[in-house]
Amino acid sequence: xxxxxxxxxxxxxxxxxxxxxxxxxxxxxxxxxxxxxxxxxxxxxxxxxxxxxxxxxxxxxxxxxxxxxxxxxxxxxxxxxxxxxxxxxxxxxxxxxxxxxxxxxxxxxxxxxxxxx
Amino acid sequence: xxxxxxxxxxxxxxxxxxxxxxxxxxxxxxxxxxxxxxxxxxxxxxxxxxxxxxxxxxxxxxxxxxxxxxxxxxxxxxxxxxxxxxxxxxxxxxxxxxxxxxxxxxxxxxxxx
Numbered sequence: 001x002x003x004x005x006x007x008x009x010x011x012x013x014x015x016x017x018x019x020x021x022x023x024x025x026x027x028x029x030x031x032x033x034x035x036x037x038x039x040x041x042x043x044x045x046x047x048x049x050x051x052x053x054x055x056x057x058x059x060x061x062x063x064x065x066x067x068x069x070x071x072x073x074x075x076x077x078x079x080x081x082x083x084x085x086x087x088x089x090x091x092x093x094x095x096x097x098x099x100x101x102x103x104x105x106x107x108x109x110x111x112x113x114x115x116x117x
Numbered sequence: 118x119x120x121x122x123x124x125x126x127x128x129x130x131x132x133x134x135x136x137x138x139x140x141x142x143x144x145x146x147x148x149x150x151x152x153x154x155x156x157x158x159x160x161x162x163x164x165x166x167x168x169x170x171x172x173x174x175x176x177x178x179x180x181x182x183x184x185x186x187x188x189x190x191x192x193x194x195x196x197x198x199x200x201x202x203x204x205x206x207x208x209x210x211x212x213x214x215x216x217x218x219x220x221x222x223x224x225x226x227x228x229x230x
Contacts, residue, residue: 004160031216042207042220043161055216090160105151106218108160 004109012115023074023091032074035090081116123221130198138193140208149211150191198228
């Protein structure tokens with residue numbers, strides 16, 4: 001299985017709602033990532049988990065809360081979002097980035113298209 | 118700091134002609150370079166990477182990239198373009214010693230039938 005899956009595909013939420021995005025991979029990868037992508041722009045890194053521990057938080061507002069329950073799952077909990085948070089949210093995974101693994105490519109999911117009203 | 122630059126916002130090529138999408142990089146240490154493609158409303162797909170060794174790297178869908186150390190470039194190429202190659206292409210470099218990759222701004226490739 002060489003696939004990263006993301007649910008839901010589309011999400012519309014109000015500014016007072018609480019929702020979660022889910023990402024799953026079964027490739028045995030130990031690094032997982034959340035990106036935010038605006039139209040026609042490159043992905044912006046939000047969070048990196050390495051061995052289920054948060055290793056990078058790119059100064060993301062606290063209304064975004066990541067969670068890595070196990071090595072195959074990555075969640076992004078959303079609360080009190082703003083309209084400017086509307087974007088495509090991409091999950092990715094890669095093999096171990098430690099010990100010479102810096103050259104490992106990332107595998108991306110299809111993304112969740114989020115609209116905040 | 119590591120960075121990549123894609124000087125062209127858009128590249129137009131007639132179907133059947135060779136295509137080149139340009140990328141230059143700036144790194145400290147060994148460059149680990151990648152190309153990804155993104156089709157509309159989809160995630161990014163890995164095309165190829167340069168780690169070390171041969172300067173010509175072959176990847177998916179008939180794409181290849183030429184690593185040029187003296188010009189600090191890593192241009193993406195294909196001998197004969199297909200309409201289905203029309204997409205957004207990102208060059209990327211691994212952030213040295215870290216878990217991040219740094220993306221270029223992207224180049225929209227438009228293959229004209």
